[in-house]
Amino acid sequence: MLEATDLHVEFSGRGGRRARAVDGVNLSVGAGEIVALVGESGCGKTTLARTLLGLERPTSGQISYDGTPLSYSGRALRAFRREVQLVLQDPMGSLNPRHTVYEAVAEGPRIHRLPDEEAVVADALARAGLRPPERFFQRFPHELSGGQRQRVVIAGALALDPKVLIADEPVASLDASVRGEILSLLLRLRDDLGLSALVVTHDLGLAWNIADRVAVMYLGRIVESGPTEDVLKDPQHPYTQALLSVLPESPNRIVLTGEPPDPTRIPTGCRFHPRCQLVAAGKGTEACTTQPLQVLPATTAPQVSCHVADLVGRDRK
Amino acid sequence: MTTAVEELEQTPVRHGLLRYAATKAGGALLSIAMVIVATFFLFRLLPGDPVRALAQGRNMTPEQLDLERARLGLDKSIPEQFLHFVGQTLRFDLGVSYEYKRPVLDLIGERIGSTLLLTGTALVVAVSLGLWQGARAGWKPGSKFDKVSTAISLVLWSVPTFWLGLLLLMVFAAGIGPIPGIFPTRGSSSVDKPDGFAGVLDVAQHMVLPCLTLVAVVYAQYLLVMRSSVIDEVGQDYITTARAKGLRDDDIRRKHAVPNALLPTVTLVFMRIGFVVGGAVTVEAIFSWPGLGQLFYEAIRVPDFTLMQGTFLLITVSVILMNTLADVVYHLLDPRVRSA
Amino acid sequence: MSNVTWVRRRRAIGRFWADFRTHRAGVAGLVILAVAVVLALLAPLFIDSSVTNVVSGTGAKMAPPSLDDPLGTDESGRSVLLMIWWGSRTSLLIGFLAALLSMVIGTVLGIAAGHFRGWIGAVILRVTDWFLVLPSLVTALVLAAILGGSTATIIVAIGVTSWPSTARLIRAQTLAVEARPYIERSLALGAGHWHITTRHVLPNVAPLLLASTTLEVASAIVTESTLAFLGVSANKTSWGTMLRGSYDWGAATAGAWWYILVPGLCIVTVVMAFTLCGRALETVLNPRLRTRAHA
Amino acid sequence: MLELDELSVTYRLESSDVPAVRGVSLQLAAGEALGLAGESGSGKSSVALALLRLLPRSAVVGGRVMLDGEDVLAMKWGRLRAVRWSSASIVFQGAQHGLNPVQRIGDQIAEPLLVHRQASGADASKRVRELLAQVGLPAWRARSYPHELSGGQRQRVMIAMALACEPQLIIADEPTTALDLMVQAQVLTLIRKLIADHGISLLMISHDLSVLADVCDRLAVMYAGRLVEVGPSSGQFQHPYSQALAAAFPTVGDPASRLAPRGLPGDPPDPQQLPGGCAFHPRCPVALESCATSDVQLRASGADRAAACVLVGE
Amino acid sequence: AADPAPKKVIKIGVTQAVDSMNPFLAVRLVTGSIQRMIYGFLTVPDSKTLQPSPDLAESWTTSPDGLTWTFKIRQAKWSDGQPITADDAAWTFNKMMTDDAAKTGNGPAVENFASVTANGQELTIKLKAPQASMLDNPVPIMPKHVWEKVKDIGKYDAEVYPTVGSGPYVAVEHKKDQFVRLEANPDYWRGRPKIDELQIIFYDNPAASIVGLKKGDIDLIGRLNPSDFESLKGDDNIVQWNTQGRRATYLQVNHGATTSDNKPIGDGHPALKDPKVRTALHYAIDKQKLVDEVQGGLAKPADGSIIPPLYKDFFWEASGAEKITFDLAKANKILDDAGYKKGADGVRTMPDGSRKLQFRFSIHTDAPVEDKLAEYLTGWFKEVGITLTTKRLDSSKFTEETGTTALFDIAISGWSVNPDPEEVLGTHLCSRRPTASGDGGGTESFYCDPTYESLYLEQQKELDRGKRAETIKKMEERLYTDAPVIALYYPNDLEGYRKDRIAGITPIPEDKGLLYGGSGYWPFYTLEAVSKDGASADGGGSSTGVIAGIAAGVVVLALAGFFVLRRRSGAADERE
Ligand SMILES: Nc1ncnc2c1ncn2[C@@H]1O[C@H](COP(=O)(O)OP(=O)(O)OP(=O)(O)O)[C@@H](O)[C@H]1O
């Protein structure tokens, strides 16, 4: 449905240095599929999500929806945005404090001049689990709980009958007990409406909870992807392995040293090599530090981008 | 390894500051250029014939008038005049006053000292008093101290400078009822000003009322700004940390809250220099203080356009420079922006 | 749906009023203001400009307050009380219109500077900063001197020199609002510039604008009086020109304290009322302070 | 070491009162690590701040806080100041805000030393170097400003600061919440190591049960200002709320939670309008009719474990 | 305080600052009066009669054709001891004649000079045309030996002290915008003044100067406005000095302005071309009321013209049928008879019905008296069916519109008249009208009247003072009846001084004359200070210091107290 091909996004940061926030990504979200994009803070997840929505223009590469490349003219973007919708991390922030629930949900239909506004709004709210919808029309965001707010945001997206939902950390700011409810809602929407979704998160548990497929991102690149079970139960990339190992329940931790890397200074060779536990343990190869890796293609099969694990991966097949 | 990192981490600081200062200086230059252009056209908009204003009702023959016109370059086309004006201004030549027949720059030079003395003192007093009181008031909003300071500053904020000056003059220079008129009625010093320390005291005595007027009006703004700035800081977590460390209340305010609150205030303090200058016009007129404000006021009343133009240019440019300085100082003070 | 919106508005206003009422100083300011404005509006029903006419000034010159002239008379035997009353119209008019002018310029440029990144925003910001550092009183003086001191030019002179702080404030607020995720969401819903600025930014800056306009009126009234005092205002009777009159006609040395104190106190009172009101509005409406209070 | 006895915190607002903590009793032995869990707004931070009387003026504190046999709430002002930091120190959640942005971190670490130990400048800076080394930062970092450090480094500075006066108790209020997975692991490892090395008692607050279970010996779970369960970190939770909370953080690889996210229906309680009876009953999957009317206190439910639910124990 | 004999110091307050200490450049009145005290002139108005009397010129003769004047310069010394010679005078005049920059101050005074030569003490001036006002030359004679070294007169600020002069005082200090200090010139040829020092102190704020006088910061102040003058009443130490002034205030009426080649110019209202309308306006002005209300009774209503009664010789006043008194009925009648019919709104129209009688009244901005005048005139004119609207102009615009472009109907005007009235009379000559290109001029009325012109020429040639006065009075009468200008009143000269400081001062003219505002140095030459015993006269400085010290001390104590209080309270309300 939604596909990114060899996407690059750069920002000119302070001091004239360029931050390559997204540095060569191929990613596709199929119909009715939930894809989780995981990675640590600053690796470019949000940038990728925003670019997929056309909120950010790629430096190179392209986005295509239903096979047609995305055009950035106002009209085309607007049409595109009826189909692809966004849900953000912070439901309080995503709602204008001066707008009622009704107005918040009606905003999309108004922009796109949909007929029968009230019915559309009521329907969207009901589908997002806010029932009866009329009870919520006149509420202000601050009169709602966090979970309810996130449902309002989702309802706002549903009001436009989208085909794809991009959710950037949709539950990160919600209370632990509430987040399960929202995730269930996403799953139900997928089942009922056939909605595809790209869920951006740094929480592996979440990915395990709802995703069909997982893509692990590191410093602007996807380093490993594949069906959830494959990636999370049998990680190939040393970075994925480390991420999984620091989950509290895992027995032996691999705590990577050093701080999260800087997209303005991407290391040569494998971009992970300065922190790689295999390299540190001397198990790396010459290529790790010198030879750049290929950009992974947008396939659904499990794949990994690593000089060392490549071999392992191929072995497994 | 560590040392390498150290160097890496330390170097950008200098560069950042230099680059920042350069940007700011560039901005200031642009602003000044805009001021020069604006001044030229603003004063060309003035109604009336400057030469006739120069004659000031005295009889001049047509030849004399033409001569004057040529001397002022008014016989040339506007673009030519503009180039001439810019050239002159860049050479720090602000023209010759109609009224005084002397270079405007000289006139300004003679008066700038007194203005700096007055506004400088007022600024220092207003800043220190306002910031100190504002910090205390903001530290405990709602306390009696806060209520009293805020009330006072709100009243002072609402008072027109010239009116306050007049009242002070009437009360403390003229003396009313039991209040003796202990302060002089005019000027920056007595005619027979003694030398040495007594002379300093003499000037100080002359300065009390005008300074007080200026301070009263400006200080209120500083107080209010500082107050809200401190209130903003009080809710911050690092203040709680400091309390948890077992610091005394006063120390927390002094060492933590105030330095942080000062930062946003610095810019505002400098931003308000324009107000001080504006205030100086009225205060200097009321107390016959021989400064730039008075000169400007006189220029407006005559009206002496070159003098007005020159004074306006100078006042504006110096305010711009002060603000630029403030930006750089701010940059130096705040480690967050310094190396960013 | 308009019914619903109306209900919502009424509720919002009710809540606002409940908040505002807790600020005693603000309420006091509002009351003073209301009284001043109502008196100014009603003035033509009782008096006309003849109270400022010298030929018909019947009282003694500079007479102290008496039963006939409760606030004394001026140099031409006119009643200070009636002059103040009539003059309040000019003072308030200048205050309001100058603030309005300044607000309109400030809002448009502020929102534009905040909304349009890139060179448009940069240029506007540059210009704003430039105007901001101009010593406003000095500039207003020059402008008024150049344009002549009619009421309209005084309004323009004050308005044109006082908008930058509004623009700065609005720009900062616009930036803050536009950094909110709901703008991103709105964009994702397909909104354009017009929608974003009018539907999200403007309503969010409006309350602040109201507060800052209130403060702006206060400073415009003071500026008017200062300009009048410095002699560049050729206005009809206003509080500022009355003060100028008291100065010109030596009220201070003649001991006519009522002639100096009354207009001055009127200015201070009204300006303070505006200030109190504005500050109260600011606290009630400023979302930043508000969220803190609710957190 | 630390004993809370019916601690209560009420915030007095203009309109109404907010009962943020409603009678919490807890013991913490010397050298023990206790985890305090609960959702946002359940009163965890209020408890932490009450321990050192750091709450704002609008808060009214009831009950007793015994620190080494002394009632903190009844202490004289000077004594309290002496106790702060030297006996118990705090690491806050938002490390970026807990540090003064315009002071060098070395000075901030040294500050309690100068205040409480009357240390000389040289001694203090020596100690600062030691402390930085303990948390794994190079000594030259002392001259950095907070913004020059990453989140994890800042959190480590906070920890170094907390260790400065060698207190017996450290209160860590959500020390890792804002941090990235990997950094969080780093910080947790550090905390584990420090309490093991120094024998310090730790009160650690988090909403993430798995994080607490990792570090702490015992866990306490709060709901709506009350403790609903206290017990050893190993072992099954008994209170339905604790169970739900635990289930909200799925175990990767656990097929039970695959494509089946679990949570509690309903919304977290508003402390200003608590439901009657057991505060949890509107959301409780196993609520009885009586739960709506009668409140339940903590009751023992096995060795060392207590839960506030009618269904446990007895 | 070290000096055994206390200095006798008199302080004079002024509300205008000195513009330049270089007499070639200075134009301000205040500077003119200071020059009078520092430098000698050829002649000086006699202290009794105001007629020219010898100053540096001991005596003079004039050739029969009136074109050559020979002055004998007095044997006296400059304040630096050098002798004064005719060479100094000749140098001064020649400088002005040859150097444009030197014309700034008193240029017109040498315009008629053909040549100036010196021979020892004899100065010969050749004129281009006869000039009766020759003996009222306003140019101070400068010491050649000092000034010839100055390269560029136009840029020279002359701030060198003590100044070298030949007047009763020597300037010893000048602080810009603050004061000028003059010391007695011991070598002054009339003898040393009786006081030691004269200070001229500048006030920006007139109210402050009154306070200063009442407090004793200054001892004398001139040019008071009526309200300030009133406020001196009741102070036992202050003498209120109220005499006839030098000034006349009048209205300038645009009676059909023309340029010097007689082409109409400007946009004056056609009705004002009719002398009947002008006369009617004259009838509609209650001058007594203006004097009472605007000038606080401290002026004389003008029944004459542009020369004030101070100058007895030249003053003319209407009497009998010619005299116009306030009479609205009569004004209305004149207009009715002349065919200016009142419309329904009470406003008259031109006889041909083309235009309403709506006049503009041009005044200066920032001139409260004019504002007030305007309000009264508007009131009265309304009664006679004429609408008057006020137009405020800044002084340059005002000069342009009322003196060159004639874009006015009625304008305020006035002139401070010198002892010799030729200058003011000259402002109503045809030749003063602007050229077609808008240059030149200096007319105060755009007046061009053959009768007036011939009278002017007549008086200019008449060297007999009595006969000349008769001619001048005829000119005044002409102005009165033809009404291109309508005199309103002659403001009094209002001054005040402290009698506990000033023991004696002789006004000029001695009989009810002026003090500060007069011409010549007489009042200040005759000043006598009240001698005080002890150091009190000199005590200003030290007592000032003491007071300031006390004030500073109080401030410090207050701050200290504040801090102590703060410390104490600090411990009490520590935050929890
Ligand atoms: N507008 C921007 N201008 C400059 N740099 C940017 C901008 N947006 C993002 N970046 C940089 O791009 C990199 C990737 O940012 P992004 O927000 O996509 O990361 P993320 O994976 O979403 O992180 P997080 O988990 O913290 O949300 C970061 O280093 C960030 O600093």
Ligand SMILES: Nc1ncnc2c1ncn2[C@@H]1O[C@H](COP(=O)(O)OP(=O)(O)OP(=O)(O)O)[C@@H](O)[C@H]1O
């Ligand atoms: N200063 C305050 N004034 C009023 N109410 C407050 C204040 N601080 C906290 N509260 C309220 O007290 C309750 C408990 O707050 P507390 O901060 O202790 O919760 P918490 O468990 O730490 O939550 P979180 O996980 O979000 O940090 C909340 O409902 C909160 O709204």
Ligand SMILES: [Mg+2]
């Ligand atoms: Mg992100």
Ligand SMILES: [Mg+2]
């Ligand atoms: Mg908390």
